[in-house]
Amino acid sequence: MSRSQWTFRAHSLFKIFTCFLFFRLFDVLCSERTCCQYRGDPRIQLQVLTHPNMTVFRKCDLDNSIPQRFWISTLSTFSRLVVLDLKFICTDEILEVIGESCPLLEEVNIVSRVDICKSLFNASVLIRNVSDAGLCFITNLKQLRILAMDPPRNERALRIGRCVSQAGIIMLISELPYLEELRIESCDIGSTLIGSAMDIGPLSLRKINCHFASADGIRKLIKICPFLRELSVTHLSEHNKDAILEQISMSELRLNRLDLSFFSYSDSMQQLLTVKGSYLTHFSLWEIDHSLTLDAVLSLGRCCPNLTTLCLMTQSKWLVIPRFFRRPNKIFSELRNLTIGNENFNIDQMLTFFVECTNNLQRLVLKYQTKTNIDETLLHLLEKGHLRNVNYLWLDCTLEVSKHVVKRIIQVCERLQMFTVDFSEEMSDVHKYINENNLDLKLGSY
Secondary structure (H helix, E strand, C coil), X not given: CCHHHHHHHHHHHHHHHHXXXXXXXXXXXXXXXXXXXXXXXXXXXXXXXXXXXXXXXXXXXXXXXXCHHHHHHHHCCCCCCCEEECCCCECHHHHHHHHHHCCCCCEEECCECEEEEECCCCCEEEEECCCHHHHHHHCCCCCCXXXXXXXXXXXXXXXXXXCCCHHHHHHHHHCCCCCCEEEECCCCHHHHHHCCCCCCCCCCCCEEEEECCCHHHHHHHHHHCCCCCEEEXXXXXXXXXXXXXXXXXXXXXXXXXXXXXXXXXXXXXXHHHHHHHHHCCEEEEEECCCCCCHHHHHHHHHHCCCCCEEEEEECCCCCCCCCCCCCCCCCCCCCCEEEEEECCCCHHHHHHHHHCCCCCCCEEEEEECCCEECHHHHHXXXXXXXXXXXXXXXXXXXXXXCHHXXXXXXXXXXXXXXXXXXXXXXXXXXXXXXXXXXXXXXXXXX
């Protein structure tokens, strides 16, 4: 290649690189608009900052009052958008523009604008502005991977304004081949899919929550969503919990995250962890029936060597560490995030057990139902260096901690950024210490 060709190619690459930086600069500026409040019409600031080649746009609270016609005219030029957040702005009319003008979208938030009006009976009525008709336009966005939207409404609510239905949601996700995550607040999407009369799947969804499930429903859900990586199951019936666990065990799923609420640590649970535990990085168990024992916890650690996040909530009376117990090596060694709590077990024993297993605990949440002073426990852990990497610490209001220990935690845990603890004493001198040392720490109470 001649020198002139090399020069031309280098110049072309430089232009591409600078253009990329230029467009990304507008992405960053738009995302940081809230750092310095603009007191004028927010449309002026948006017109200055936005550019047709933007790839990311997330609205801020100032944008909620902007008329719909502005968004329609502006979004029609954003053909390169990959991420779009229009929470509390969206309407069917806006979705029509998005569906036609933004074919590259991979993540979008279309939670609708909510209008408030007075009814004849002097009550406030919330009116949403996204319906199944608007969802039809979103089916054009074949690259979508993450979608946040309104929950479906019941038949009575359908008479008030626009609303999406379960049928509309199922129609939408059936038309999006790469959709991995559907974010719908307070919506049991798993049961919605299971209860559909339509022939659905296989879908690309990676994350599902399912309440009041049955074994047959879980079997159907696994068939509809064979690529699941995160599954949350809440079950309140005492009849077929083990059957649900057995369906997960027998499936081809390789779950990274499994959240189970109101389950027992049974033989079926043990079998599930034996078969699937090596894939798990996140595991949460809200246990009932006093079934959790130290042997069960040790087995959990052996079956799930890659756990980085663990939540254990239990009322078990049998979770006891015997005297002269020797902790096995290489269990829970990868833990970064730990939540333990409820009642009856010795919190000093269990907390010490877990923090001694890992060298890099970063997030710790302790919940308890009985008033307990844990000063000595915390001081012991600080002395041993077990909390040196913690950046988030949340202590239940039932856990009594003296001001001296609070201050000691702040002094020793140099990476701590969020600390919540019940203040039983006046803490102005602690806040003064944080300010004078310019610590990046938020200290809160109840």
